Amino acid sequence: MHSPAPQAIDRIQQNFLAKGERRLLNWLCPRMPKWVFPDLLTGIGMFGALLIFAGYTTSLLNEDWLLLCLPGYVIQWFGDSMDGSLARFRRIERPRYGYFLDHSCDGLATFLILAGIGFSPYVRLDIALIALVGYLLLSVHAFLAVRVLGEMRLSYLSAGPTELRFVLIGLTLSMLIFGDRQRDMTTMTTFDWFVGTVGVVLLILFVVQTIRSCRELARQEKRNPGPIPNAFGQD
Template sequence: MAAPNTAPAKPINRIQENLLARNERRLLNWLCARMPPFVTPDRLTWTGMVGAICVFAGYVASNRGDAWLWLSIAGYFVQWFGDSMDGSLARFRKIERPRYGYFLDHSCDGLATALVVVGIGLSKYVLLEVALVALVGYLLLSIHAFLSVRVLGELKLSYLNAGPTELRLILIALTLAMMAFGSQPALFGILTWFDVLVGGIGSLLIVLFVLQTAITARRLARDEPPIDWRG
């Protein structure tokens, strides 16, 4: 039986250029310095998942009353706290487990995103089919990010100066607008303005995936020019 691979993972160049990155990093460092010992990265990861479940539950329950949307808003804050703090705390305490942390964190991110977006689609404000367009766009960009780690050693965490935190703030604003304006038809008597917005965001993510794929492929083609097999 082959021995398990215990070699340390190569460091990943994290590219984060979102608008709030610098201030968010200061806040996270401040929080890390004040976390009690019983708070561990794994517990923060599961806290983030609890937040995502609350977001999902709030959207689904909003079919029975708009007040349930406050549960979704609270869930976004809990999800941000857990998702942003787990890796930050591990790096702050110098207790990183690079392969384990990378695998668990991004696996939970995928599940959390699915819960959030499907929850929006199961509310009375956005059609599930429209919400799934946004989910497809997000997952395509996630695939691009994970492939970039493999071929470039880079993990791109933001696009168009926006990252997960900015996206959460957009979704919180969207949720507040749901409570303020309700679901009024906008196009063809079927789609609401929320459908248009969510579908537009999903379409933009898909376009970004196509553009980033073309840019990365061109970069790799320069680094690995074709070989003349004829000698």
């Protein structure tokens, strides 16, 4: 028995840099060599996440290792943003495979980045884990919305993954300039408060978006009950 064909989903992307980023990706796609394929770009993105993790964790030895995070963020953005764009440009999408692989790698990359921040001497691990939980919960909401609403929200509060990378780059530069690697990890510093606040905002967004989605689903199903749509994102 063949599975039903996946339905197209509504990609909601309203972040500040969306238009400029899309123009850049559209410019890059036709210039990619033929031997560059989406799975390779996904792997490049994961390599960037590993560089970021290595940069934060080795800053325990010397703060200069934080510089490794900066190209790591660029590489991670390039791989993560270009894989789906190239697949759509070449019309070689594999919707279910791409959806599963891309978001699995996104989750692992997020874990590596925030765990690295927590293992660094600048942010407490428990604080970094609050931000990680907030981000992953918001991701869970986005994945559920694809299934039950047929929409993929890629931004919240006019910010998306690209804006978040810029915030993290700024945080990393602040660590280099203002950070004290001899700090007492039992006390809260500005870095802790910043990362913790971001985590709390993500948790609040998850709760708010969950309530909104529940209300929308209740309204839809009261008017026209029906089966759950079979929708997946693009590679």
